[in-house]
Amino acid sequence: xxxxxxxxxxxxxxxxxxxxxxxxxxxxxxxxxxxxxxxxxxxxxxxxxxxxxxxxxxxxxxxxxxxxxxxxxxxxxxxxxx
Numbered sequence: 001x002x003x004x005x006x007x008x009x010x011x012x013x014x015x016x017x018x019x020x021x022x023x024x025x026x027x028x029x030x031x032x033x034x035x036x037x038x039x040x041x042x043x044x045x046x047x048x049x050x051x052x053x054x055x056x057x058x059x060x061x062x063x064x065x066x067x068x069x070x071x072x073x074x075x076x077x078x079x080x081x082x
Contacts, residue, residue: 004035004052004053004054006053006054007031007053007054010054010056015029027058032044034052034053035053
């Protein structure tokens with residue numbers, strides 16, 4: 001997968017953080033690499049009303065989504081503090 005720089009930073013610094021892992025232990029993580037900017041990539045971004053990577057979308061148990069996009073990985077770590 002050729003992820004964007006911000007996505008690579010999130011993998012390295014955010015999703016590897018023990019507090020984030022603990023908070024998201026029951027979460028299924030799916031990643032989509034849209035860096036090629038193909039027609040399918042554009043359709044996926046449009047489907048979720050995202051301008052581009054990085055984007056993080058959380059779905060509740062009823063499959064309703066709450067879109068959250070971070071420009072800094074520390075904001076995700078901070079949001080996972082119990």
